[in-house]
Amino acid sequence: MTNASLPMDDGARCGLVSVRVNGQAFGVPVLQVQDVIAPTPINRVPLAPPEVAGSLNLRGRIVTAVDMRRRLGMPDRETPQAAMSVIVERGGELYALLIDDVGDVLWLSQAEHEPNPVTLTAAWRDLCDGLYRLERELLLVLNVERVLSLTPASLAA
Template identity: 50%
Template sequence: MSLERSSQSLTNGLVTVKVADQRFAVPLERVSHVFVPDRLSTVPLAPPEIAGLLNLRGRIVTAFDLRMRFGLPTRAPDDPMVALGVEDGGELYGLIADRAGEAIWTAPSAVEPVPTNLDARWAGLCAGVCRLDDGLLMVLDVDRVLDFNHSSIAA
């Protein structure tokens, strides 16, 4: 899909990030902050996808490690990371990724259903895919990513 203007209005905003070698996107209306996490405080007995807690301008933020959530290799301790701040039920969460991408605008019809051959763990956490000129972009379903009870948690 080309991001050039077409007859359809480009009204679907997505914030992109890179996790391992995969590109993901979060709907722009769900993102309240993009920030570099400082010190993470570990949470004893938390699920593996909870990277810890952090302080963002006086608010306690639960940090979700997208690598762990999607069953990708763990990040080395010195590797850079970025977080997308998303709110859910009045709580602030940070979705931890490797690198920030950019905000892009697409036509609403550009987000296609999740392919049937996508791994079930990933399919359960994605709202769809967007074809770009240089590959696919997995669009996250933020509610499912934040759902501790979701069956797609990587084993």
């Protein structure tokens, strides 16, 4: 991660770590990202919700891994071991969002931010905070808090 030289989130611009899940581009707010790590062994946790891939050891801290493909209702990846992780923090605990690939940190103008299209499925609408129109594709902004809110309701859904 080389985001130190870049300006901080100053209201006018918004920093997003671009990630790719099953071909779709998403942005994770850079201020919430602690780390991006290479594929690492994940230990399964039986009885955990299906979205939870397991837990992993990040330099002595236990990190719970959430598979974004499952969280977004996408098909499982063919090589499960190859997932990259974006480490985010919530309530003093670390979580790893398993994604397919990580791109650059994008600094986008708040003015270009657009709300979720009304046709977006309810599940995705709940997890995304609007989008940005990039040159070649659309980038959905992930709401980390809601991605990690695995309430029993979302389990049933």
